[in-house]
Amino acid sequence: MTEKSTKRLPGRPKHAEEDISIQQTIIQTASKLFMEYGYETVTLQQIGKSCSVSKPTIYYHFTSKPELFKVAFTTMLQNVSRLTSHMLDQAEDLESGLVCLAEARLGNPHAEIETMLREAEPFLDPAQIQDIRAAEHGIHEVLATHFQRAMDQNGLQTDDPYFLAETFSTMMLMGNREDNHHKYGSNLSLGKKLVDLFLRGAQ
Template structure:
């Protein structure tokens, strides 16, 4: 009987599907960080969630902050790509904003500003700039959407950048939870529709 060769500690596992081990770890880390926040997630939890060893996690990401930055940059990149895809898709600008809102509110998340503030002291200047750059890119995509809608006379908007920031701020209100986990809105759809309806009254042409 052949004796299986023991895999060296920390070597990456060969995935059977198209998802690489590093991407699998990043996906698990992003889910955990967005649901629990930086302080409440350990490398052990990420390893368990990913189905790999803790040593494998460290093989790709030497520190927890390295993992955090890489996973959140990935999240912001995907969110930005999704928003850009929706904005370039069919429907009125109001319908597209509603679709963006529903997509955003369906994802459990810790507020980026709160989380960033808590760990900022643990990040290098380069890591901080990575996060800021990706978040700025998201606002720029939304800004272009408002700018184009104004150009097409769908809305009245003299400051697209301000409109983009107000929109995101309103979405954060939509996911607000109170004591006892009571929410401001009963459903994601109700939150999205209420937010867009309120916003639309201020910018509709």
């Protein structure tokens, strides 16, 4: 076998397991940086430096910065979807499950998805945007399933469960306002307040 045929591509990991581990590290690092600084500010060099890999390594795993953003963002949303499902499945009832979700969400505030997508959208192709939207809808579908179940058991008044899911998610954006944590104390206190308002309204 010639030297040319055995030469590795720049940045290519040596083993399959290492390959997967490096890819996951890049995704996790990119997610944190994108969430903290937004799309345009973060560079591939910055991501590489933060996870100790070269820029060629990033390009080996991801064809472009927009593709990395898409994968990082959809991975994050899919993780939120799994966590949402787990918390609601394990809870004694819908209200206690929503309070646990609210506490977790308020404890990890981040930029609103619409704001982030608006910034990144000019750089993303339609398929990438669609993938991100599908991952976001996955979270709403999990919530909607539990809301529908509560309606069937007369635990909630009849309504569009998906609309309720979107409404609940929007209320969680309260966590992005730092002053709310000073006003209402702990994330649990604010979470209980928001869930109570969501379930019972402001009668």
